[in-house]
Amino acid sequence: MTVSQHVNARTVWISDVHLGFKDCKVDYLYKFLSSVQCDTLYLVGDIVDLWSLKKRIYWPQEHYHILLKLYELADKGTRVIYIPGNHDDPMRRFAGQKFGPIEIAIEHEYTSVSGKKYWILHGDAVDAYMKYDWLKRMTGDAAYNLLLFINRWGNRFRRLAGMPYFSLAGQIKDNIHGARAAIERYKKQVIREAKKRHYDGVICGHIHRADLDTSDNFVYANTGDWIESCTALTEDYAGNLHLLHCVDRVELKASDRGVLEGNDGELDAA
Numbered sequence: 001m002t003v004s005q006h007v008n009a010r011t012v013w014i015s016d017v018h019l020g021f022k023d024c025k026v027d028y029l030y031k032f033l034s035s036v037q038c039d040t041l042y043l044v045g046d047i048v049d050l051w052s053l054k055k056r057i058y059w060p061q062e063h064y065h066i067l068l069k070l071y072e073l074a075d076k077g078t079r080v081i082y083i084p085g086n087h088d089d090p091m092r093r094f095a096g097q098k099f100g101p102i103e104i105a106i107e108h109e110y111t112s113v114s115g116k117k118y119w120i121l122h123g124d125a126v127d128a129y130m131k132y133d134w135l136k137r138m139t140g141d142a143a144y145n146l147l148l149f150i151n152r153w154g155n156r157f158r159r160l161a162g163m164p165y166f167s168l169a170g171q172i173k174d175n176i177h178g179a180r181a182a183i184e185r186y187k188k189q190v191i192r193e194a195k196k197r198h199y200d201g202v203i204c205g206h207i208h209r210a211d212l213d214t215s216d217n218f219v220y221a222n223t224g225d226w227i228e229s230c231t232a233l234t235e236d237y238a239g240n241l242h243l244l245h246c247v248d249r250v251e252l253k254a255s256d257r258g259v260l261e262g263n264d265g266e267l268d269a270a
Contacts, residue, residue, distance in 0.1 A: 009234035015044035015205025016225035032246040045085025045122025074101035085122035113239030116200035123206030
């Protein structure tokens, strides 16, 4: 199913935007946010990349426009909840406060349409292997930057050839055993911590690996990122979760329904 025009959802989750970092896919994100109508929008950490901004000031107008779009959504009635991550960690000191209409929280409990309780957090706090960025620790800062360089230039050539966006960096990571092992370790750790707290599921970000897994009667959802995968998670008004891939077109990547019915143009409640 392809969703090309409008996303109408009860709730939307995005994370790992990394505004202030040159590899943020700001054009795709702005287009997605402009297509969204939702009751609640969760910003699940690493929205602004303060680590990158400390090294180099990079703040083009397009990045500022994302912040304006978030405020615009909030002003129009969407509840916006911002849960800072490790790259925007200083914002955690403002937990319990508001920046204009935007709420700030360390973590949050979300109740689904069906009454299930989901734990919403960025994810770095429960990652036993994460005192700093897990992928940079594993492969080195230079190696990760090389992956992003390949991704950036590879997609420039793809666009010139009339081909759609493709996460080359994600494909390379998928074929590195150490990266796959780190992702699986993180997933198990987050699920274990959520079950200790008696939640029915967990929604997080942090590792730049989008996922929607509803096995064992438990929901694990990772919102992905806007550096490589350009993904968002939604819950529709029927209580179904959808993982969306949001580039040249907004496409359904995964759903907690076995079969999803719908037409091109709008993702809406069934």
